Amino acid sequence: MLATLFADINTTFWFPEQASNFAKDVDFLYDLILWISIAFFIPIVIAMVYFVYKYRERPGYKGSPEALHNTTLEVVWSVGPTLIAGIIFWLGLVGYLDMQRPPPAGTEDIKVIAKKWNWNFKYPNGAENPELHVPVGRPAKMIMRSEDVNHGFYVPAFRVKRDIIPGRYHYVWFVPTVEGTFDLFCSEYCGDNHSTMNAKVVVQSEEAYAKFLVEANKEPEDIVERGKWLYERRACKGCHYAGKDGAQGPGPSYNGSWGKPVPLAVGGEANFDENYVSESILNPIAKARKGYETAAAMPSYKGQLKDEQIEALTAFIKSLGSETPPGKK
Numbered sequence: 513m514l515a516t517l518f519a520d521i522n523t524t525f526w527f528p529e530q531a532s533n534f535a536k537d538v539d540f541l542y543d544l545i546l547w548i549s550i551a552f553f554i555p556i557v558i559a560m561v562y563f564v565y566k567y568r569e570r571p572g573y574k575g576s577p578e579a580l581h582n583t584t585l586e587v588v589w590s591v592g593p594t595l596i597a598g599i600i601f602w603l604g605l606v607g608y609l610d611m612q613r614p615p616p617a618g619t620e621d622i623k624v625i626a627k628k629w630n631w632n633f634k635y636p637n638g639a640e641n642p643e644l645h646v647p648v649g650r651p652a653k654m655i656m657r658s659e660d661v662n663h664g665f666y667v668p669a670f671r672v673k674r675d676i677i678p679g680r681y682h683y684v685w686f687v688p689t690v691e692g693t694f695d696l697f698c699s700e701y702c703g704d705n706h707s708t709m710n711a712k713v714v715v716q717s718e719e720a721y722a723k724f725l726v727e728a729n730k731e732p733e734d735i736v737e738r739g740k741w742l743y744e745r746r747a748c749k750g751c752h753y754a755g756k757d758g759a760q761g762p763g764p765s766y767n768g769s770w771g772k773p774v775p776l777a778v779g780g781e782a783n784f785d786e787n788y789v790s791e792s793i794l795n796p797i798a799k800a801r802k803g804y805e806t807a808a809a810m811p812s813y814k815g816q817l818k819d820e821q822i823e824a825l826t827a828f829i830k831s832l833g834s835e836t837p838p839g840k841k
């Protein structure tokens with residue numbers, strides 16, 4: 513995790529690589545504020561230390577009985593900082609308005625769906641993917657919504673950050689300028705697994721992007737492969753782990769459950785079979801497992817998955833077998 517956080521730290525002194533049209537302006541304003549602060553801090557501290565020494569309490573020393581005025585000095589230290597604050601405000605305002613106004617046409621429009629605790633991206637051709645792919649050198653516009661609580665879309669290398677509040681759409685746009693893979697973080701605390709709500713941003717050439725779109729839309733032929741493909745793309749993966757190591761996510765692991773009795777939150781047991789899996793996909797709370805009373809956190813997939821897709825997911829889970837992986841209670 514630490515490696516992810518600091519992955520880009522070497523590229524510039526303060527920030528990751530500048531990889532979008534906004535990066536230079538944001539960094540310029542940051543540096544400007546930083547250097548203005550340093551330019552004030554040093555003389556103020558030197559003067560303060562000097563005056564503390566010069567006017568210290570000592571035998572025979574008598575301080576001035578009232579505060580003295582110096583009009584020139586007072587005008588300079590009032591008007592000067594006001595002007596500087598005005599310049600900073602102006603640069604910030606212009607930069608902010610730039611970010612608020614996507615170009616009216618020619619943008620690659622990508623729908624972003626944020627939910628606890630993963631990202632899903634829907635492309636113009638209908639493809640869905642948990643990674644954000646964008647073509648280099650062309651404006652990309654994110655049309656973002658949340659399915660539950662507040663989240664934040666944040667790509668440090670692009671210097672863009674935008675909150676996503678449920679109940680309305682939020683937008684952000686940028687022109688990626690460098691090909692490569694960058695980090696996307698959720699920047700609003702959204703519950704237990706907020707810190708794992710990350711995704712990769714892949715900036716690629718127009719040709720590679722076009723190829724990705726076609727690939728991303730192609731479901732594998734084999735039913736188990738198709739189930740795995742859906743598992744990775746329809747946000748199952750964020751909560752239900754399927755690894756052989758027995759690691760546990762926010763939801764029960766898929767591994768090692770098939771064909772076994774499942775203790776239920778309301779008491780009693782259910783058999784982990786085709787019926788149990790499809791019912792749990794369509795109505796997660798109906799047979800919540802013991803220890804997972806918060807199954808209501810999972811959205812119902814009713815109307816979102818076709819019967820044939822549920823069968824594929826079931827086949828994938830079945831393929832994981834019933835042998836309990838090590839490390840699992």
Ligand code: CUA
Nearest residue numbers: 698700702706
């Ligand atoms: Cu989503 Cu934090």
